[in-house]
Amino acid sequence: MTATITDIDTLRAQINERLIAIYPTGPGLLTEPVAYIAAGQGKRLRPLLTLLTARACGGSSEVALPAAGAVELLHNFTLVHDDIMDRDQTRHNQPSVHAKWNQSVAILAGDVLFVLALQELRRSATNVDAMSAAFVAGALAVCEGQALDLSFEERSDVSLQDYLGMVDLKTGHMLGLSAELGVLAAEGQEAIVTSVRRFGRLIGRAFQIQDDLLEIFSDAGTMGKSLGSDLAAGKQTYLLIAARERQPEETQEALAAAGDDLERGLSLLRDILESSGIRGEAEELVRRTIAEALAALPALGADQTELASFAELVLNRKK
């Protein structure tokens, strides 16, 4: 499946090596959670994308390593804070930062991850200014996406379009930024910056719908977090919104059942999603969105092979 990214393990190792060394000295209350996160089991998809887009426009992956580190730190900043807001106790099968330490440490650890991201980005030997501008815009989008996500928890009239708009901000812009930074680090052409940004944003959208599917249809061990936790928290997902629109009464019933017995509620919900065809449509939307993402890449010519493999990684992931 990922045959064409021959050195993917090396790239991941280079990213992890950078992350582990990111914050050598400082107060223990900060260096310890940062080290904990740096040693975590994340898939490092975002920094991988940064390294791959640098290569796709003729640069070396090495030149994009600071930018890659920066996007992974930015991503983890959002995870640490989101886990507090969502009261998620685990992340990648380990206690989340607020669960392992406490909430104050998690707020502050998130803050410092963001600062470290900026510091890491500034270590780039190329194009720091353009990358910083893109980074700030991306960070703003992520905050806005998370704000919309939070506000949706209080609403029962969220449409699929609202949801996808939120996903584009919260997940799409981060992957768009990851892709963009690689090209900027490699000093690629403006047209390539634009096309990989579009590629990344669409991959982000596909990634999130895939995530919504895995949340409901995979087992908890694979996803590495409590199955159905979003369901329990009243989170909107693509599947829930579609189910609510298509079969409001049955969906209401399933959600109510989940309150007492999560397994039964999930089972009812799976039935609705299968019988209504929503599951199949969502899977089709993931495939179509990835095809659209790939269609954004012609400017790269033959060099898009690795990015196509990256898209497959997202499409075929099991967690």
Next chain:
Amino acid sequence: MTATITDIDTLRAQINERLIAIYPTGPGLLTEPVAYIAAGQGKRLRPLLTLLTARACGGSSEVALPAAGAVELLHNFTLVHDDIMDRDQTRHNQPSVHAKWNQSVAILAGDVLFVLALQELRRSATNVDAMSAAFVAGALAVCEGQALDLSFEERSDVSLQDYLGMVDLKTGHMLGLSAELGVLAAEGQEAIVTSVRRFGRLIGRAFQIQDDLLEIFSDAGTMGKSLGSDLAAGKQTYLLIAARERQPEETQEALAAAGDDLERGLSLLRDILESSGIRGEAEELVRRTIAEALAALPALGADQTELASFAELVLNRKK
């Protein structure tokens, strides 16, 4: 007292005008708390310092307005998050963000204030790169200072030296950054950057010891927050550490009393601080630190007058 900063009200109005316009569109969950903070009753000391140092090295205050906005946003990012950690329910006589909305909104509003600060800094027409580097270093120092402050709550062996080290990070670096950015915005000489940074850091130290004094000796109405709230939360302050070192038993007694009856505890503590001479010594330290700050300014020649007035503002404030 502040006769030499003849247009201080105009400067404050310019800062406030910028802050109010900082985030015109976005999700209401973010724009509303940001507007609330922008309309708040802060003294705007940090951005004032930025404008004054720009002027002190021969620039216009206008050129430093984006940098001034950025430091005030950075400052407010830290306040919003610190208020969650410290469970402070009010700020400038108004509900803090987490008290008015909720904790999730406050985490996210703090995050977006930081992003807006970066965006605002990038609007500068001059020296964006050097300012960004200083900004990131300053933000890191502030996070580290807050981490030390938190960790001190769990310790009873914090020395005055530990405390002043924490204050230099948490408060000093922010004022040093504010001062530095003004000179960078005005494209002043490197020697002036260095000297105003030192000036700002020392002013920050004096400011914090002054704050510790006001916390215990002023009345709650003037300070705009619950008198003795730090005491109740087990926060270390210059005065408490000195009292604990000098009169451990009496101080322990006063703190225990404060648990039941804050007024009585405060009264006992005031007696200790007066009779031991600690209050007088702390006041003397504030004066001496400000004198040291002023001694860092000779590179500015005659243009240091406004900065001396700024130092007086800090020395003579009542809240």
